[in-house]
Amino acid sequence: MDAPIDLDMSHVRLGDRPLIVCDVDDVVLHFFAPFLSFIEAEGHEFLPRSFRLTGNIVSKASGIALEENEVHRLIEAFFQAQEQWQTPLDRVIDTLADFSRDADIAFLTAMPPQFSAQRRRLLDRLGLTYPLLASLQPKGPILRALHGARSLPVAFVDDMAHNLHSVRDHVESCLLINLKPDSVVHRMAPAASADIVQTSDWSEAASLIQAHIAR
Numbered sequence: 102m103d104a105p106i107d108l109d110m111s112h113v114r115l116g117d118r119p120l121i122v123c124d125v126d127d128v129v130l131h132f133f134a135p136f137l138s139f140i141e142a143e144g145h146e147f148l149p150r151s152f153r154l155t156g157n158i159v160s161k162a163s164g165i166a167l168e169e170n171e172v173h174r175l176i177e178a179f180f181q182a183q184e185q186w187q188t189p190l191d192r193v194i195d196t197l198a199d200f201s202r203d204a205d206i207a208f209l210t211a212m213p214p215q216f217s218a219q220r221r222r223l224l225d226r227l228g229l230t231y232p233l234l235a236s237l238q239p240k241g242p243i244l245r246a247l248h249g250a251r252s253l254p255v256a257f258v259d260d261m262a263h264n265l266h267s268v269r270d271h272v273e274s275c276l277l278i279n280l281k282p283d284s285v286v287h288r289m290a291p292a293a294s295a296d297i298v299q300t301s302d303w304s305e306a307a308s309l310i311q312a313h314i315a316r
């Protein structure tokens with residue numbers, strides 16, 4: 102049984118048209134690259150030894166790895182200051198603007214919800230005014246609650262395998278795209294299953310989404 106969804110989705114109003122749901126960090130806005138610059142400015146560095154932050158972020162002065170609570174504090178400080186750090190991926194703004202004429206678009210971000218106001222301001226400033234859902238709960242049940250039993254095409258774009266697998270397991274016939282920057286962190290990330298298309302390029306993702314929603 103999935104846990105009940107504790108998330109207000111009433112501001113996401115879907116029309117009688119296809120739905121495109123995008124993760125935000127490292128799909129719409131760069132995350133790891135500016136996060137690594139941010140921790141550098143705080144006197145730390147990330148050692149690319151494995152796909153986890155705790156244990157691999159070390160003090161530049163002492164070489165000692167930060168404790169888990171210190172890593173969480175850094176992530177929260179980054180999200181607090183995201184408007185100064187995060188920038189859009191290439192072509193994402195124009196691509197989503199084009200799709201928004203024929204499809205509903207929503208952002209589903211696994212960011213602690215207390216930073217939603219900062220994220221909303223940043224997305225709005227970039228013209229990415231689509232509704233935002235911020236939740237640390239699994240994405241599949243959220244997307245199922247949003248899309249329901251509609252027979253309209255639906256697409257989901259995320260950089261992380263576990264989110265794509267969660268949506269695959271909860272939403273039938275959803276186009277899944279594993280879009281991620283070609284970063285040292287993403288190269289160490291768990292792979293998505295072989296039937297999920299991978300790309301680092303929004304124009305390639307756009308062709309796939311277009312073919313899916315035009316059916």
Ligand SMILES: [Mg+2]
Nearest residue numbers: 124126127260
């Ligand atoms: Mg992400």
